[in-house]
Amino acid sequence: MNSETSKLDTPVTAFRGVGEARAAALLKMGILTAGDLLRCYPRAYQNRGDTVTLAEIREKLRNGESDGPFSVLLTIAAEPSVSMIRRGMTLLKVRAFDETDAVEITYFNQTYLRDKLTTGASFRFFGKFTLEKSKLKINSPICEPYAEGVPLPDIVPVYPLSAGLTQKMMASLVRDALRMCGNEIAEFLPSDALAELHLPTLGCTLTNIHKPESMDALEGAKRRLVFDELYLMFLSIALSGAKLRRDNTIPMKLSHEDAAAFKAVLPFELTNAQRRSVNEIAADMGGESLMNRILTGDVGSGKTIVAAAAIYIAVKNGYRAALMVPTEILANQHYEDLSGLFGKLGITCALLTGSTKKKERERILAGLNNSVRNGSGLNDDGPDSHTIDVVIGTHALISEGTVIDRLGLAVIDEQHRFGVTQRAALFEKAADVHCLVMSATPIPRTLTLATYGSIDVSRIDELPAGRQKIDTFIVDERYRERLNAFIRKQKQEGHQVYVVCPAVDEAEDDPYAKSYDGNDTDEMADVPLVENWRDTSVPLKAATVFAEVLAEALPDLKVGYVHGKQKPAQREAVMAEFASGELDVLVSTTVIEVGVNVPNATLMIVENAERFGLSQLHQLRGRVGRGKAKSYFILVSDSKSPVAKDRLNAIKSTSDGFKIAEYDLEMRGPGDFIGENGIIRQHGQMNFTLAATCRDTDMIERASYYAKRTAADDPELTEEINRRAAKQLGRFVKEFGNTQN
Numbered sequence: 001m002n003s004e005t006s007k008l009d010t011p012v013t014a015f016r017g018v019g020e021a022r023a024a025a026l027l028k029m030g031i032l033t034a035g036d037l038l039r040c041y042p043r044a045y046q047n048r049g050d051t052v053t054l055a056e057i058r059e060k061l062r063n064g065e066s067d068g069p070f071s072v073l074l075t076i077a078a079e080p081s082v083s084m085i086r087r088g089m090t091l092l093k094v095r096a097f098d099e100t101d102a103v104e105i106t107y108f109n110q111t112y113l114r115d116k117l118t119t120g121a122s123f124r125f126f127g128k129f130t131l132e133k134s135k136l137k138i139n140s141p142i143c144e145p146y147a148e149g150v151p152l153p154d155i156v157p158v159y160p161l162s163a164g165l166t167q168k169m170m171a172s173l174v175r176d177a178l179r180m181c182g183n184e185i186a187e188f189l190p191s192d193a194l195a196e197l198h199l200p201t202l203g204c205t206l207t208n209i210h211k212p213e214s215m216d217a218l219e220g221a222k223r224r225l226v227f228d229e230l231y232l233m234f235l236s237i238a239l240s241g242a243k244l245r246r247d248n249t250i251p252m253k254l255s256h257e258d259a260a261a262f263k264a265v266l267p268f269e270l271t272n273a274q275r276r277s278v279n280e281i282a283a284d285m286g287g288e289s290l291m292n293r294i295l296t297g298d299v300g301s302g303k304t305i306v307a308a309a310a311i312y313i314a315v316k317n318g319y320r321a322a323l324m325v326p327t328e329i330l331a332n333q334h335y336e337d338l339s340g341l342f343g344k345l346g347i348t349c350a351l352l353t354g355s356t357k358k359k360e361r362e363r364i365l366a367g368l369n370n371s372v373r374n375g376s377g378l379n380d381d382g383p384d385s386h387t388i389d390v391v392i393g394t395h396a397l398i399s400e401g402t403v404i405d406r407l408g409l410a411v412i413d414e415q416h417r418f419g420v421t422q423r424a425a426l427f428e429k430a431a432d433v434h435c436l437v438m439s440a441t442p443i444p445r446t447l448t449l450a451t452y453g454s455i456d457v458s459r460i461d462e463l464p465a466g467r468q469k470i471d472t473f474i475v476d477e478r479y480r481e482r483l484n485a486f487i488r489k490q491k492q493e494g495h496q497v498y499v500v501c502p503a504v505d506e507a508e509d510d511p512y513a514k515s516y517d518g519n520d521t522d523e524m525a526d527v528p529l530v531e532n533w534r535d536t537s538v539p540l541k542a543a544t545v546f547a548e549v550l551a552e553a554l555p556d557l558k559v560g561y562v563h564g565k566q567k568p569a570q571r572e573a574v575m576a577e578f579a580s581g582e583l584d585v586l587v588s589t590t591v592i593e594v595g596v597n598v599p600n601a602t603l604m605i606v607e608n609a610e611r612f613g614l615s616q617l618h619q620l621r622g623r624v625g626r627g628k629a630k631s632y633f634i635l636v637s638d639s640k641s642p643v644a645k646d647r648l649n650a651i652k653s654t655s656d657g658f659k660i661a662e663y664d665l666e667m668r669g670p671g672d673f674i675g676e677n678g679i680i681r682q683h684g685q686m687n688f689t690l691a692a693t694c695r696d697t698d699m700i701e702r703a704s705y706y707a708k709r710t711a712a713d714d715p716e717l718t719e720e721i722n723r724r725a726a727k728q729l730g731r732f733v734k735e736f737g738n739t740q741n
Contacts, residue, residue, distance in 0.1 A: 007181035008035035015176050017169070025164035026173075037177040038185075038206050040170070041225070041690075042157035044525030045218065046142075047071070048126045049154025054101030054136060061131040068128040069524040073146055074098055076121050080114045096125070103129070103136040110140075122146045127524055142524070155212045158525040174210050188724035189231065193706045197699065199224045215527075222529070226690045227703055232732045234707035235725065239715065254285040254317040254408065254434075262312045265344040266305070268464065274302050277458040278309045281436065284456065285313055285409070291434035297460030298657035299622025300467055303438045306460065307411045308338055310436055315347050315389045319408025320368065323392045328353045328572050329579060330413070333597050335392045342390060352393035352402070364388060369405045412437045440619060461658055468625040472633045472652045474609070483605060483634065484553050491557055491584045495602040495629060499550065499587045500620055501543040502611040504563045530690060535641035541607035547587040554585070561587040590616065592623060599627030609635035610644035614664040617651050665697065 011033055012018050012026050026032070031040055048071040060066050074096035085091045092107040094117050105125070107113055117123070127141030144152055159170040185203045187194075194201070200208070205224040212218035263270065270278070277295060284291035297303045311321040323338075325331050331353050339349040350364045367388035391397065391404065410433050475483070487497050547561035560583040562574045571591065578586040579598050586592070586601075590612075604624045606617065617635070625631035635648050650663050710722060717726040 007184060008033060008038075010034040010180065012037065012173070015173055017172070021164060022169070025162050028162040029160065029165075034177040034180055037174050038181075038210075040159060040174070041209055041529060043160050043529055044158045045212070045527040045529070046126060046156040046158060046525050047154070047215075047527050048124060048142075048144075048152070048156055051124070054098050054103055056100075057129050058101060058131065058136060061129060061136075067130065069126055069526050070129060071124060071126045072098065073122065073124055074103070076117050076119055076123070077102065079119055080117050082111055082114055096123070101136060103138055105141065106137065106139045108140060113143075116145075117143070124152055153211070155215065155218060155527070157210055157212075178207060178210060186724050188721060188728050189228070190706055190710070190721070193227075193231075193702070197223075197227065197702060199227060202228075218527075222690060223696075223699075227699055228728075229690055229732075230700060230703035231707050232725075232729050234704045235710060235729055236732075238708045238711035239717075254313055254319070261345065262309055265341060270305070271302065271460070271462050271464055273297075273460040273462045274306050277306045277460055280456070280458045281306070281310045282313055285310070285434050290432060291436065291456075293436050293456040293458060295436060295438045295458045295460070297438075297440065298463060299440050299619060300463055300626065301460040302464050303440070303460060304334065304337065304413070306458075307413070307436060307438060308341060310409060310411065310434075311338075311342075311390055312345065312347070314409035314434070317408065319406050320388070320404055321390050321409040321411065322397055322404055322407060323390070323411045323413065324397050325392070325394060325413045327575075328355060328394055329575050330597075331392055331394050334413070338390070338392065347389045348387060349390045349392065350388045352391055352396045354394060354396050356396065364391065365402065369403055407433050409434045409436065440622070459658075468627075468631055470621055470625040470631045470633050470655065472621070472635070472655075474635045474637065474648050474652055476636065476638045479636075483636070484550075486632075486634075487550075487585060487603065487605075488554060488557065490603045493602075493629075494600070496578065496581065496583070496598060496600050497585045498592060498601055498604040498620075498623060499546065499585060500592070500604065500606045501541040501546050501587065501589060502608045503540040503542040504565050504589055505542045505544045535610045535639040535644040537640070538608060538610065538638045540611070543587050543589050546607065550585060550587060557584040558582065559585045559587060562591055563589040564591050590620070592620070597626060598623070600629075602627070602629050602631045603634070604632075605634045605636060607636050609637045609648055610639040610641065614647055614651055614660050615657070618655075618657050618660045621651075621655075 012031060013023050015034075018026070026036075029040065031037055046069070051071045051073055054072060054074075057068070057070050057072065075098070077095040077097050080092050080094035082090060082092050088109075090109050090111050092111060092113055094105050094113075096103055096105055122145070123143045124146045125138065125141040125143050127138050130137045130139075146152065157171065157174075159167060159174075161167070161170065185206060187202050189199070189202075193199070199205075200220050202224070205221045208217040208221035209225065212221065281291065281293060281295075284293055295303050295306060307323065311323070314321045323334060325334060331351060335349065335351040339351075342349045348367070350367060352361065352364050356364070368391060370387040396402065397404075412435075490497050543561050543563050547559055551557075551559040560574045560577060562571045564571075566574075574583070574586070575592070577583045578601075581600060601624050604620060606612065606620060609617065612620070621633045624633060635651065637644065637648060639645070650660065654660060710717075710725065714722045717723060717729075
């Protein structure tokens, strides 16, 4: 074990002041070693160096601009007074002033400050101010003794905490860890990457993320950590892709003849983008290695029919195909759409879900184990009734006991709804299988090329002719009565309505809102580590509550609701009621974002529209306009934020999902595509702390480039610098890996 490793692996119990209780509190945060302390990044910073005068604070309060927190240099005017306002609660008050004004300062249960806040002493105070009857006041500010020539830190970190820890304790522990090993951390990025992107070294980065010399130094450190996360993610993808290519040395080449027979049974012409995608997939399936391709396209672009062409190729070559989708409703819809089409081609199709009866399930499983068309393609005599060529289903396809003989193609629809292990379970139903995954999230080309480095990408970037244009409107709460009247009008015309809310119930915490308690000085940070694009000034609407509100306002309509906390069977039952027309209005969270096809639904209203990502809103919009009737998409927002207004206007101005995705990436970073506020959209990959906010598409591309180069030049990561990268990668996957399925 070298010195670097031994120092980074020093247990926290070796640090001054860390006993059994404090070690247990650190363990709750995942902190065991000095290295863990260095990787416990501040969640925000207090910019105490940017001082203002009391007169400037008074002016801001009068104009309603801000109540802080502000940093101000003050002198104590008189000795503090201390009183007991109730049992166990003391109140300390002291007046202080600068050359422009005076302020009354209050502390609760901090009588020890009486000996510190002496007349004539100078301090730097940091906190949130109020103006009461023309008097400036501040409760429980942070105070630091101030003297000319004695520097105070301008930017102070605010750390995440667990019970039993304080900011002072965490700052002290991190300082000790930096002194111990901060300057000895070995670099793992290629030197030309550091030079090209002007990134600081890792040692310098960790110093400035914890003790920033300036805002510029802090921004440089954040930028380096963002690049690190992107580089490690892309390195993981590139290494996995290289392994996949090495493992796929036994090709299953499928010859593809002219697909005229398949096209002949279609009731429409394929678009140019669909034909291009079919050709790319066919070439893959007839290539020297197994297909590993993602098919992306806008809502309604016709991905399913492209997948059907791939299924046709597999069956024509004597193999079976499986199509796995996330919900029973979607499985039923695919089965209804495809079984008739495949029947015209002599291809037998079965539906296998959790609701399939035991006898029918046994018949299907038996049909999936029969020989497939004599192992050489479709018979001229028509399908064998005991043989099933294509199975469409949900998680039932990967349940124990489901065996699919001669599986040649696995297709996964709405692939981000499945975990990595679930996708792998389907692919492992055969020794060699071509893989096609579909995503209705239009992914910007920059991110597509970077993220799917090991996967070939087909993009359907045009919609079929005749697709309905959906009128989009932006309104606020003043339109509520008109909205209710419009809902009733849709019902009178024989149509149905979606209403989407961002929360499940009123008790649900808003993960993006920040609250500041005047008695908790740790909560007065004014510079967040991760910028939040959401406007949290407007309260969240809850689906469960709003469904009741609508039912009361529209008693003649049948209102139901669904959300992700319901049991799957309950959720499926309500969605089936809506699909069959038994419900007039479906109030929902974003569980309806994908996998729901109700052509009779002509109106969607999205509450708190400012809370959703643009690509997410575009996905939701795709739930209407699926029939022949005129459809509408109404965004309800009371946000006054210019950023929120610009984002919603972007949705209103275009129906091009790829343009919207590019705009979303430009405005707020990878978000829906890589991660959002630390959550990976595609379950089973990785969480992020910083990369989700990256708006620099060049950085994304360069991180991908250097990661792919490293994987290509040194796939076993044996070179010294790459051995360090391997260690970082192992920690990164362990720390940020998401095992959710």
